[in-house]
Amino acid sequence: MVGGSLAGLSAANWLAATGWRVEVLERASEPLEDRGAGIVLHPSTSRFLTEEQGLPLDDFSVGVEHLRYVGADGSVVAQSDSRLRFAAYGALYRSLRQSLDDRSARYTHAAHVVAVHGNGPVVEVSLADGRHRRAELVVGADGVHSTIRRVMLPEIRPEVAGYVAWRGVLDEETLPERAHLPLTGAITYTILENSHILTYPIRTATGRMLRNWVWYRNLSAPGELDDLLVDREGERHSLSVPAGAVRREHVESLLAVADQTLPQPIAALVGMTEEPFVQVIVDCTPPRMVFGRICLLGDAAFVARPHAAAGTAKGAEEAWLLSQALADPATAADPGEALGTWERQVLELGAALVARSRRAGERAQYEGTWEVGEPLPFGLRASGDSEY
Ligand SMILES: Cc1cc2nc3c(=O)[nH]c(=O)nc-3n(C[C@H](O)[C@H](O)[C@H](O)COP(=O)(O)OP(=O)(O)OC[C@H]3O[C@@H](n4cnc5c(N)ncnc54)[C@H](O)[C@@H]3O)c2cc1C
Known part of the structure; x- marks a missing residue:
């Protein structure tokens, strides 16, 4: 192997x-x-x-019980059952x-x-x-x-798809009150212009509850990806830059965009993540x-x-x-x-x-046809077969 x-x-x-x-x-x-x-x-x-x-x-x-979509004002705009x-x-x-x-x-x-x-x-x-x-x-x-x-x-x-996934993990216990409400017991999606962000709970090997988020963001400028993949020590990564190694200027620019574009509870989540990391989508x-x-x-x-x-x-x-x-x-x-x-x-x-x-x-990321409230495309052979 x-x-x-x-x-x-x-x-x-x-x-x-x-x-x-x-x-x-x-x-x-x-x-x-x-x-x-x-x-x-x-x-x-x-x-x-x-x-x-x-x-x-x-x-x-x-497990969770709900799939929720959070709107621009931070309220839940659609909810359905989930057994993910x-x-x-x-x-x-x-x-x-x-x-x-x-x-x-x-x-x-x-x-x-x-x-x-x-x-x-x-x-x-x-x-x-x-x-x-x-x-x-x-x-x-x-x-x-x-x-x-x-x-x-x-x-x-x-082949590079033209966008990256920014990701972060933080302790559920540290989440502010305002973030708890839409997130509790749910996988949560927010549809943005040419972008989307999701978050769900995870459990570590020792039973600690964490909150994971994944934010898909398109690359726009030529050379942007090459620059993003150079870490704090000047080392060039090929596919992902791990937590703690993404250059501060990139993290700060992510946090600034989060503040301007994400609904409050989700922006709070991203803002509280000390060391987000990035993965190239291929x-x-x-x-x-x-x-x-x-x-x-x-x-x-x-x-x-x-x-x-x-x-x-x-x-x-x-x-x-x-x-x-x-x-x-x-x-x-x-x-x-x-x-x-x-x-x-x-x-x-x-x-x-x-x-x-x-x-x-x-x-x-490009067509803007993912509707609020849509069932998720999660599944191996067909959408929906990831549910338990
Ligand atoms: C943003 C994002 C979210 C995702 N979410 C999900 C999800 O929710 N559910 C899901 O099912 N999948 C998800 N995936 C996909 C999933 O992460 C990968 O498909 C999976 O981790 C691939 O596992 P792997 O063992 O094939 O490869 P890897 O995890 O990349 O492992 C390869 C291993 O090989 C070793 N290796 C490499 N080269 C050599 C060598 N020459 N000699 C010896 N060892 C070597 C590496 O060190 C590494 O340990 C996600 C992926 C991304 C990017």
Whole structure:
């Protein structure tokens, strides 16, 4: 397994549970628990933890009862029922790591994969420090800038969508009274001109309640993105600048716009966030996901814009389907055939999700056709299938 974030951990767990001896090679030298972002859960994302580990959903996520739209004056202008659930990245990461440890699978940090070779039954993976590994199957779960994708499909590059997601997380307890009212028990949306912002509660691995917000803002000036991606130390990031590293002038300009354009309760939320962070929104549509005994999944394969809130769910679903295909007695003697069956299923799933998510983004950010009160486009195979 190359990459030990949520897609890599899901695949490692499902494969270990069906009898594979698995090693996860993760570039980061420390556990990834502190990424500080919220994730809209999907039954595919939680399937391993609930069905295989027997964990109650409440152990790692929190639900809401309402979808609310907040208008310019800060009042609730539309409300409907919702059965969505949310988790902190760290809570999912920690639970999936724990279950992998319980199965005695190896998770190796500081393992930076730089190359992959072999089109026969054995694949060799090379690490930056000169170490090598040989495996019957290599799964590239190494994210948007996947090394495995670059080796197998050098012509495929993620495409920048033209806008970024500003994000922030803060303690629910610190929220001012005026922010509580529209936000309590709800996922909340505000539709703005060529922009939108949403917020929902998340629960950490230790049970702390946090408030997560995501504000999609279009890039207008040439060079704006390049400048935004240069951090406080002058380092250029490729896809996101983490909390605490975004340059002060960018944070201050965000806060000023928040104050002028967001409804009061939402502006208060953004204004109280000490260190917002930023992620570039991209799409990626690979034509293939299987190359002999090498395959791609999660963001290393298709990357969908986040408007369907199903990128993690896609990785988890691909991981589960992979373990099912490889365990199928009809193809057990021939992993190549099993991988072919899997690829047909997941190519269709990924392409459809990318298209649906792109449509939702275009409507919200450019066309202005996302109506107040509309049901959300959240879902992996269809809008609405993220509900519990
Ligand atoms: C604003 C925003 C909101 C989102 N909201 C949701 C949501 O609500 N619900 C949802 O389901 N999805 C959501 N997503 C999508 C989701 O975050 C991603 O789809 C998901 O995290 C991808 O997981 P991954 O494991 O494939 O990739 P990543 O999380 O990027 O992990 C890749 C891993 O591979 C490692 N790696 C990279 N290169 C190498 C290498 N060469 N060698 C070894 N290791 C390597 C990295 O260190 C990293 O740990 C959102 C995305 C964004 C941008």
